Amino acid sequence: MRIAVVTGASSGIGREFALQIPRLYRNLDELWVMARRTEYLEELKKNVSIPVRIFDGDMQRDYIFERLEKELDRQEAKIRMLVNAAGYGKVGVFSDIDPKEQLGMITLNCHALxxxxxxxxxxxxxxxxxxxxxxxxxxxxxxxxxxxAASKSYVYSFSQALRRELLSKGIFVTVVCPGPVDTEFFRRCGKLPNPFKDSVKAAPKCVVRKALEDSVKKKRVSVYGPAMKCARAVTKIVPDALTVDLLGRLNQIGRSLDEK
Ligand SMILES: NC(=O)c1ccc[n+]([C@@H]2O[C@H](COP(=O)([O-])OP(=O)(O)OC[C@H]3O[C@@H](n4cnc5c(N)ncnc54)[C@H](OP(=O)(O)O)[C@@H]3O)[C@@H](O)[C@H]2O)c1
Known part of the structure; x- marks a missing residue:
């Protein structure tokens, strides 16, 4: 059975992958989707042209992985595409964020992936x-x-190293690095510092279309839009010490504006 697996498929970027993949890969037998909110995955099922198998559960716990493992074995699955989109972020000074959330980000963004x-x-x-x-x-x-940011640096680094290891097997890894995207991410992440509040958000449809094009072209990194391409170029040239200091200063300005 030829399948695609998409985590975080109940909303935002993952949902958009689940919608676009069957249009790109015409010979898939099933789409396997993973997230906690069953009703959102059921709703998604109605909008996808091929059979959808739902793995509803918490990726911060182990049972969901056991279910997936058993099913892959039972169905003798051939995965044509795996998309790891499940993830979340919490904005704030480290000492102010609930320790459970600090570790939760690492568990979902790094461990589960x-x-x-x-x-x-x-x-x-x-x-x-x-x-x-x-x-x-x-x-x-x-x-x-x-x-x-550190959890996403892990994904960035891991993906590129894994890509190199898998090249000889003809398996291609692309890491996608979006800037702000208009999804539920911002509902969960908490209050953004003032200067970043009204940042322009890309549409998930466009970010995913570009990511799939880049994956087909076997690109290493997919970055959508001139602003984020520019950010990537700048961070390659400017030392971390300077960008970290600049971001720290912007946060300070944001906090003082919020207090006024
Ligand atoms: N939006 C942005 O500006 C932006 C920018 C750069 C990168 N990203 C990254 O893009 C990815 C997708 O985020 P998004 O923007 O599409 O946000 P989103 O709409 O909030 O989607 C997050 C997805 O992750 C799933 N998820 C969260 N916690 C989970 C858990 N414990 N177990 C299983 N699934 C879980 C959610 O499903 P359930 O709640 O149903 O479990 C949802 O499907 C994330 O990795 C995020 O870090 C987002």
Missing amino acids: TKISQICLPYLSNGSRIVNIASSAAFTPQPGFAVY
Whole structure:
């Protein structure tokens, strides 16, 4: 059975991948989707042209991975595309963020993504694709978003190293680094510092279309839009010490504006 696996498919970027993948890969037998909110996944099912298998559960716990592993084995699945989109971020000074959330970000953004990659790897073969969603926050350390940015740097680094390891098997890994995207992410992340509040958000449809095009072209990194391309270029040239200091200063300005 030829399948695509998408985590975080109940909303935002993951949902958009779930909608666009069957249009791109015409020979898929099923789409397997993962997230906690069953009703959102059921709703998604109605909008997808191929059969959808739902894995509803918390990726911060182990039972969901066991279910996936058993099903991959039982169905003798051939994964043509794996998309790791489940993730979240919490904005704020490190000491102000609930410790459970600090670790929760690492568990979902890093641990779960690595676990899914381990489980799926034996079912990927020549021509298969892995698409991992990092963030432009991966490009440099970010005061005020410290754990999230570090967790996405992990995804950025891991994906590129894994890509090199899998090249000889004809499996291609693309890491996607979006800037702000208009999704539920901002409902969960908390209050943004003032200067970033009204940042322009890209449409998930466009970010995902570009990511899928880049995956087909076997690109290493997918960055949508001139602003984020520019941010990536700048962080390659400017030392981290300077960008971290600048971001720290912007946060301070934001806090004082908020207090006024
Ligand atoms: N939006 C942005 O500006 C932006 C920018 C750069 C990168 N990203 C990254 O893009 C990815 C997708 O985010 P999004 O913007 O599409 O936000 P979103 O709409 O909030 O989607 C997050 C997805 O992750 C799933 N998820 C969260 N916690 C989970 C858990 N414990 N177990 C299983 N699934 C869980 C959610 O499903 P349930 O709640 O149903 O579980 C949802 O499907 C994330 O990795 C995020 O870090 C987002």
